[in-house]
Amino acid sequence: xxxxxxxxxxxxxKLKNKEILITGGSGFVGTWLTQxxxxxxxxxxxxxxxxxIARQLTCNLEALIDSRxxxxxxKNDIRNIREFPKDIAYIIHAASSPDNxxxxxxxxxxxxxxxxxxxxxxxxxxxxxxxxxxxHLSSGQIxxxxxxxxxxxxxxxxLNCNSISAIYPEAKRYAETLVNAYRSLHKLPVVQVRxxxxxxxxxxxxxxxxxxxxxxxxxxxxxxxxxxxxxxxxSYMYPTDMAVWILTMLLYGKSGAxxxxxSDVGISLEEVAIKIKNIVGNDxxxxxxxxxxxxxxxxxxxxxxxxxLDLDITVNIDDTLKKSIQWFEKNLL
Amino acid sequence: xxxxxxxxxxxxxxGSHAIAHQLSIExxxxxxxxxxxxxxxxxxxxxxxxxxxxxxxxxxxxxxxxILLKTAKENLQHTKLGIHVIPGFAxxxxxxxxxxxxxxxxxxxxxxxxxxxITERHIGYVRNKGKEAYGLxxxxxxxxPEILLDEAIKMQTYGAEGIIILxxxxxxxxxxxxxxxxxxxxxxxxxxxxxxxxxxxxxxxNSLVAIESGAQIIDGATKGFxxxxxxxxxxxxxxxxxxxxxxxxxxxYKLLDAADMVEKDLIKEPITISSLSIVSAMAGVFSGFxxxxxxxxxxxxxxxxxxxxxxxxxxxxxxxxxxxIDIALKLKKRI
Numbered sequence: 001x002x003x004x005x006x007x008x009x010x011x012x013x014k015l016k017n018k019e020i021l022i023t024g025g026s027g028f029v030g031t032w033l034t035q036x037x038x039x040x041x042x043x044x045x046x047x048x049x050x051x052x053i054a055r056q057l058t059c060n061l062e063a064l065i066d067s068r069x070x071x072x073x074x075k076n077d078i079r080n081i082r083e084f085p086k087d088i089a090y091i092i093h094a095a096s097s098p099d100n101x102x103x104x105x106x107x108x109x110x111x112x113x114x115x116x117x118x119x120x121x122x123x124x125x126x127x128x129x130x131x132x133x134x135x136h137l138s139s140g141q142i143x144x145x146x147x148x149x150x151x152x153x154x155x156x157x158x159l160n161c162n163s164i165s166a167i168y169p170e171a172k173r174y175a176e177t178l179v180n181a182y183r184s185l186h187k188l189p190v191v192q193v194r195x196x197x198x199x200x201x202x203x204x205x206x207x208x209x210x211x212x213x214x215x216x217x218x219x220x221x222x223x224x225x226x227x228x229x230x231x232x233x234x235s236y237m238y239p240t241d242m243a244v245w246i247l248t249m250l251l252y253g254k255s256g257a258x259x260x261x262x263s264d265v266g267i268s269l270e271e272v273a274i275k276i277k278n279i280v281g282n283d284x285x286x287x288x289x290x291x292x293x294x295x296x297x298x299x300x301x302x303x304x305x306x307x308x309l310d311l312d313i314t315v316n317i318d319d320t321l322k323k324s325i326q327w328f329e330k331n332l333l
Numbered sequence: 334x335x336x337x338x339x340x341x342x343x344x345x346x347x348g349s350h351a352i353a354h355q356l357s358i359e360x361x362x363x364x365x366x367x368x369x370x371x372x373x374x375x376x377x378x379x380x381x382x383x384x385x386x387x388x389x390x391x392x393x394x395x396x397x398x399x400i401l402l403k404t405a406k407e408n409l410q411h412t413k414l415g416i417h418v419i420p421g422f423a424x425x426x427x428x429x430x431x432x433x434x435x436x437x438x439x440x441x442x443x444x445x446x447x448x449x450x451i452t453e454r455h456i457g458y459v460r461n462k463g464k465e466a467y468g469l470x471x472x473x474x475x476x477x478p479e480i481l482l483d484e485a486i487k488m489q490t491y492g493a494e495g496i497i498i499l500x501x502x503x504x505x506x507x508x509x510x511x512x513x514x515x516x517x518x519x520x521x522x523x524x525x526x527x528x529x530x531x532x533x534x535x536x537x538x539n540s541l542v543a544i545e546s547g548a549q550i551i552d553g554a555t556k557g558f559x560x561x562x563x564x565x566x567x568x569x570x571x572x573x574x575x576x577x578x579x580x581x582x583x584x585x586y587k588l589l590d591a592a593d594m595v596e597k598d599l600i601k602e603p604i605t606i607s608s609l610s611i612v613s614a615m616a617g618v619f620s621g622f623x624x625x626x627x628x629x630x631x632x633x634x635x636x637x638x639x640x641x642x643x644x645x646x647x648x649x650x651x652x653x654x655x656x657x658i659d660i661a662l663k664l665k666k667r668i
Binding site: 223227294 | 453465483523524
C-alpha cells in the first residue's frame with residue numbers, strides 16, 4: 001500500500017517509540033493514518049503506540065484492532081473524554097465528518113461535535129506533559145466562496161453564515177480560531193491542516209461527491225449523468241500522499257501555521273468522468289445535461305507546503321483513479 | 334444553460350385524487366400509450382399520495398402499485414415512468430426496491446416543505462441505484478422563501494437532481510412564485526421546478542412566472558386533471574411555451590390527442606374551479622382534501638367552507654385527513 005523513500009522514512013523517524021492519538025480514528029483520514037503508522041511499525045520497527053478515539057469502529061479497522069497490541073481503541077465521543085493517556089506525544093484531531101448530508105440533517109449536533117469536540121481535545125492536551133505537537137484537521141471549505149484554482153493559505157472568500165451550507169465551514173472556521181486561541185494563551189503547539197478532495201480505498205462510494213458517484217455508476221454499468229456543463233474544476237489527492245503529508249505536517253509544521261492538503265492539479269468533472277469510463281472500459285455514456293452554467297473551481301495552491309515541508313504529489317490523477325477503481329472493484333461490488 | 338423546459342405529466346397521479354384513486358388498467362394503458370408519443374419528459378403514475386399510499390386513511394387504490402406501474406411501463410418507450418414517493422407511505426425495502434424492478438425511471442421524493450430531512454435515505458437509495466431522483470417540497474406556501482431554500486439545499490445535498498416546489502393548495506399569487514423560484518434557482522446547482530394547482534385560476538400564469546424566474550421543470554396535467562381545481566393544464570402550457578419559443582420537445586397535436594382522450598376516458602366530472610377550491614386556496618389547505626371535506630360536511634351537515642377555513646387555521650397537511658372529522662364535529666357542536 002505504501003512505498004516510502006529513504007528520505008521519507010528518515011523524516012518520520014521522530015515518531016519512533018512515541019504514543020500517538022487520533023480523534024475520529026475510524027474515519028477515512030484516521031483509517032489511512034492507522035495504515036501508515038502500522039506499516040512503519042511492521043516494516044521499520046518504529047514501535048509506535050496508537051490510540052484511536054471514535055464513537056464506533058468501522059469494519060476496515062475492526063480486524064486490525066483485534067489482532068494487534070500496538071493499537072488501543074477508545075470507544076467514546078470526543079466530547080465526553082475526560083483524560084487522554086498520559087504519555088501521548090502527538091495528537092491528530094480529525095473528529096467530524098465532512099459528509100454534507102450529515103451536517104445538513106443534524107446541523108446543531110454537527111456544529112457541536114466540531115466546537116465542543118475541539119475544545120475538549122485542547123483542554124485534555126493541556127494536561128499532557130510529553131506533548132510535542134497537535135495537528136488540527138480543519139477543512140478547505142473554510143476558504144468559502146473563492147472560485148479559484150489557486151487557493152493559498154491566506155485567501156479567504158465569502159461565507160454566508162445564514163445559509164444552511166455554512167454549518168460545516170463556519171464551525172471549522174470557529175474551531176481554527178479556537179485552536180489558535182489555545183496556542184496563544186496556553187502555548188499549545190498546533191498546526192492547522194486544511195484538506196481538499198480525495199479519492200481512494202476505504203472511502204464509501206455512497207458519499208455525495210461527484211467522483212464517487214461517477215465511479216459507482218460506471219462500475220454498475222450505469223451512464224454518468226452530469227447535471228451541469230461538466231466544467232467545474234476540482235483536484236484529487238491519493239490517500240497515501242495524504243497520510244504522509246499529515247504526518248510530515250505533524251512533525252515539521254510550524255506551530256501556528258496553516259497548510260493546504262490536496263493536489264494542485266485541477267481537472268474538470270467531464271475530464272474525470274471520461275478518465276473513469278476509460279479505465280473501467282464499460283460501455284456507458286456520459287450525459288452532460290447542461291442544467292446549470294457553473295464553472296466553479298476549488299483547487300489548492302500547495303507552493304507553501306512544497307517550499308516549507310518539501311512535500312509533493314507522488315500519485316498522479318491517472319494512477320489515483322486506477323488504484324481507487326481497482327480497490328472499489330474488489331471491495332465494494 | 335438552455336431555454337429548454339422539461340414538462341412532467343402528473344395526470345395519472347395527481348388525477349388519481351380526482352377519481353378517488355380508482356384508475357383502471359385500460360385507462361392507464363390508453364393514456365400511457367398516447368402520452369409516449371408526445372415528447373413529455375416523464376409521466377407519473379399511481380395513487381394520488383404516491384407509492385405505497387393506498388390505505389383507509391387516504392383512500393384505497395383500485396389497482397396495486399405493481400399493476401399500475403407495470404401496465405404503464407409496458408406502454409412507454411420514449412417517455413420516462415415517474416413515481417411520487419412520500420417517505421412514510423413508501424418504504425425503501427417494500428416499495429422503492431420493487432418499483433425499480435417494475436421499471437420506474439424517475440423517483441420524486443416529497444416531504445412537507447419544512448421536513449426535507451426525511452428524504453435523505455430515499456433520495457440516496459434511488460441515486461445509488463442509478464435512477465433519477467428529485468426532491469419535492471409540498472405545501473411550499475407554508476414557510477418562508479428562506480426556509481424553503483434551506484430545505485431545498487438539503488435535498489440537493491442528499492443527491493436530488495432537481496428540486497420542485499409544490500403549490501399544493503393552489504394559493505400562490507405570481508409574486509409568491511417569482512420570489513421563491515428566483516431565490517432557489519439563484520442558489521441551487523440543480524434545476525428548479527414548479528407544480529401548480531389552479532384553485533385561483535393561476536395555474537398557467539404561475540407556471541410561466543416560474544419559468545421566467547428560472548424554473549426548468551414544470552408539472553402539468555392534461556385537461557388540468559388533478560386534485561381539487563386541478564393542475565396547470567399541460568397542453569395549454571405546451572402551446573404557450575411554443576408560442577414564446579421555449580424548447581419543450583412537445584408534439585402539440587399528439588399532446589392534444591392525449592388530452593382529448595383524458596376528457597373521454599378519465600374525467601367523470603369536468604375539472605372546474607369550484608367555490609370550495611377557491612376557499613381551500615384562501616385557507617391554504619391541500620386541494621386533495623376536497624372530496625373528504627365534502628363527504629364529511631354532508632354527513633354532519635356542516636358548511637364545507639367553514640371546515641376548510643378551520644383546517645387552514647390548524648395548518649393541516651396531506652396525511653392528516655383524519656383531522657377533517659374532528660374539526661367538523663367541533664364545528665357542529667358550535668352550531
